[in-house]
Amino acid sequence: MPENNSSSSDAKMWIEKYRPHELTDLLSHTEIISTIQRLIDGGKLPHLLLYGPPGTGKTSTVLAIAKKLFGNRLTQNVLELNASDDRGIDVIRNEIKDFASTKGLKFFTAQKDTTPDIKLIILDEADQMTKDAQAALRRTIEKYSKNVRFCLICNYVNKIIPALQSRCTRFRFSPLKKHEVVSRLEEICKEENVIYNQVGLDAIYRLSNGDMRKCVNILQSTFMSFGQITEDNVHMCTGNPLKEDIRLIINSLFNDSLADAYKKVMNIKTERGLALQDILRDIHPYVMKLNIPIAVRIYLLEKMSDIEYRLSLGTSESLQTMALISAFQIAKEPVSSKNEEAALKLLTSEA
Template sequence: MSPGSPRSPWWRTTGHTGTYKASFLFLFELGYERVLMHIGNVLEFTRRIYSELYCRVEKYRPQTLNDLISHRDILSTIQKFISEDRLPHLLLYGPPGTGKTSTILACAKQLYKDKEFGSMVLELNASDDRGIDIVRGPILSFASTRTIFKKGFKLVILDEADAMTQDAQNALRRVIEKFTENTRFCLICNYLSKIIPALQSRCTRFRFGPLTPELMVPRLEHVVEEEKVYVSEDGMKALITLSSGDMRRALNILQSTNMAFGKVTEETVYTCTGHPLKSDIANILDWMLNQDFTTAYRNIMELKTVKGLALHDILTEIHLFVHRVDFPSSVRIHLLTKMADIEYRLAVGTNEKIQLSSLIAAFQVTRDLIVADA
């Protein structure tokens, strides 16, 4: 094709091929830089939010045993151990956010002065390095060295110990046996069943249960007052409900909601966490029990898409409804069995759309059973 012919590309007739190529590359690079800048801004915003959340949790962490708001029986027992200088190896277990780490850190601050803390206390998170090397390395090195300028024992705090491999736990058992004279160990975990029996038998065990609303509300009100955050009455109830006795989670939800919306109400809390509102659950139940299958499926899928709801959260809320409604025993048993199967299948990673279909089908069969019994 010759230059200037009707089929010739338009830029060849102008003689500015290099100019247009350069312009295109310039625009591409400009767009690329803007994308990178946008990504950088998003990452910086995310880092700032995480930093804010972390600072709030640490800012209001109890500093002494008297500051802790729950588990007074456990605290009094540990306090007696400390006062009599007979602190054993400890195994603190229970759900997250219930005061396990705060308790042992408060004990450490009572046992050691600030200038001694760094040399007498070793705090590790076992989930960072789960293998045997963490036992053979920093733990063995710390436990095997004696202190010259201070009498008494050292303290090793091993958080998330249930993440350690079995080989690492067996190696830790030998270290505990060998250096009991000058080192005490405190293991912290969520799941006691993941700690080998040999370690359990060498420690005094304390279970930290979820915090009650009566204990959480005053502490949250203190934080709200200090941070000057607007929290409505239904917003406080939503914080308590969604945190499920986890104070750390309650503080994180409080801070996230305040940063996102400027106020903490029931609606903003549920929206921020992506949890279905009570009105959403009422609509879903109405569709499943009163609409045909196709209409119910379409409406629920649209609601899930618009609000970003997870089927697992919907299932949890519906489970509470099933227990509150006066279903016939046979119908309730059938429905709960089906819901348990759906929850299990969701946990192993099956398709949410298929499981939603199964949930709708279970409720429509339930509706037919109720009509038949009537």
């Protein structure tokens, strides 16, 4: 039996295996956590609205709150719905109202004599609820406030109607900071006996944009694919360009002719399986650092933003690749000029 438990633990996804279960285990957002902790201890927990980018700890925070309130009695006192699935007005009228109309089992805090008997309704992805469902929820929140506390979780708070926002205490979960994420990744690596280097963990954070869930997924995927965490392994596992590839592309864009640059960039894209959008993202820092006239830099950034916008609309990658190369071909002419005003005039006429 112990062997089966061990194998089950090994097969578990790391994002679930290392998900925080207590408020004290949560990463970052110390002010929010301490505020919620005081509200729970004082028996004054309000309706909550947690919003922010994915992977910043919103759902883990609510589940930790539920565990602190109810312990092992979660099934009797907690209703968890994903509003991206259960998002219609019928869910509000039937399932939520049926659950909210009855009192929960008694739970105990530091001030147990004044603590009400309440339940907890968790609505994840609440920004996916229809406007009619959100409107119906307004009255439900007010009518059953003695029995129930609502916890709404969303990515985009502007998609929640103002009437719901005003009924909840709002907390914004910002992207996690680098030192906090890297520290947690190091803990996971030591626990799982993963060979890693600091540059590899930095690459994971850079690709995740502060999303802890994405960080752990990249970490596990890279480890299972290559056995160790290095910058190149992380980039290859996620399909992102290597630094050497970006250097070759930049060098070709500035130094080769239109035909040669197109051939070389397309060969790199094909061999590495790269997306033009990822190439644009990695070229951007180089353009910002290059010692070129400010007018040329502005021109290139404007053209790159136009190409990225057109890619988001589903245009042809090969055509947009040629557009990128053409922008650098036009920009090459005034690079050697010392007169930035003349460069700007030339670029404006070419555009």
